Amino acid sequence: MHSFLSTNLSAVNIRTLMSTRRKGCLKLLFWFAVADLVVLFLFGQIYFNLGSNLTLWAFRNSTAPLEVKTTRGWRAVSEVTMAELGEALTEQHLEPDFRWCTLPVRRRATTPLQSFVSSFFGAEMNIVTISPNRFGFTTSFDSSFKGTTARERMSTEQAHFTIVANFREPNGKPLGWVYHQGQLVHRPFPEWTGVFFVKQGRPWFGPKSLLDEVPGPIEEGTQGYPSVMKNHTVFSYVDRAPDKFFDGKKITYRSLAGMRRDGTIVFVLSGDGGVCNVAEVTELARKLDVQHATLLDGGRALQYSIRSRFGATHFHAFNTQFDFGPRWMRPQKSPVYIAVKPRQP
Numbered sequence: 001m002h003s004f005l006s007t008n009l010s011a012v013n014i015r016t017l018m019s020t021r022r023k024g025c026l027k028l029l030f031w032f033a034v035a036d037l038v039v040l041f042l043f044g045q046i047y048f049n050l051g052s053n054l055t056l057w058a059f060r061n062s063t064a065p066l067e068v069k070t071t072r073g074w075r076a077v078s079e080v081t082m083a084e085l086g087e088a089l090t091e092q093h094l095e096p097d098f099r100w101c102t103l104p105v106r107r108r109a110t111t112p113l114q115s116f117v118s119s120f121f122g123a124e125m126n127i128v129t130i131s132p133n134r135f136g137f138t139t140s141f142d143s144s145f146k147g148t149t150a151r152e153r154m155s156t157e158q159a160h161f162t163i164v165a166n167f168r169e170p171n172g173k174p175l176g177w178v179y180h181q182g183q184l185v186h187r188p189f190p191e192w193t194g195v196f197f198v199k200q201g202r203p204w205f206g207p208k209s210l211l212d213e214v215p216g217p218i219e220e221g222t223q224g225y226p227s228v229m230k231n232h233t234v235f236s237y238v239d240r241a242p243d244k245f246f247d248g249k250k251i252t253y254r255s256l257a258g259m260r261r262d263g264t265i266v267f268v269l270s271g272d273g274g275v276c277n278v279a280e281v282t283e284l285a286r287k288l289d290v291q292h293a294t295l296l297d298g299g300r301a302l303q304y305s306i307r308s309r310f311g312a313t314h315f316h317a318f319n320t321q322f323d324f325g326p327r328w329m330r331p332q333k334s335p336v337y338i339a340v341k342p343r344q345p
Contacts, residue, residue: 051121060250060275067106078283101129105123123273129264130267131265159305175192176224177223179218181220193207193294197211202263207294228256229291256295272315296338300318
């Protein structure tokens, strides 16, 4: 009898031990799976800005207007006032003649995917204002126009701010003219309507007609596309024919550079999740008191770096580093950037 009980107890103990080990293995596998997902997410964030691109994917066909979070709640960009927009800005960095603010934005979710993405990822625009009183503007590029990054240009130039400038051709070369240190270093592309240039040490952004109105030779500069505003007036094609010459209705990453009447330069930039169409980014600029404006290269190519009290902050819309895999995963490196750095005393 004793032997029988011992045998049964041993069998129970073995089954209990096996069950405990099985549960332990399942827990271990679960945490391994969680760790793998975390690693994959972090990898995706670092190399592909995953959260922001999920937002783009979810809202790319949305017809809901872009909204700004104001003290009165969420208001469409078309309805928000200049005062409300100013109050909605959250200051991230301020020093004499250089200010960086974030602006919380959203689109109303109308699908389960949009609701899911909105629950986990916010959306913002970045507004950078720079006075040329203390800061100089220059084009920045590798001597052979090899693709590079905003991070690399910031390091090379010891700049406070760097941003991708004009478009690039399929072979990677700049699409449009480039001036550096008073020399034309790349040929023009006649169709482009926007410009960045420096004359007599002062930067200008806007339509190419400014080239004839501002005296002096071009010291630094690139072409942009399209120009969207002159003398506080938005060009009619931005609203009436946004897709005739460019993908104006497309919701994507946008980069607008403009200037106020006093010469202050204003950049209105898509941040994480802050994708918009041309009319929306232009309306934000208009309500930030921009006088002249042009778009710079956007979409997956958008990248910029900002130096602040937190160190350097780097934004890239898509992969800029990981050179592996199919063609759609290739790094989005551009040849020409605009660099902003303190003037020499």
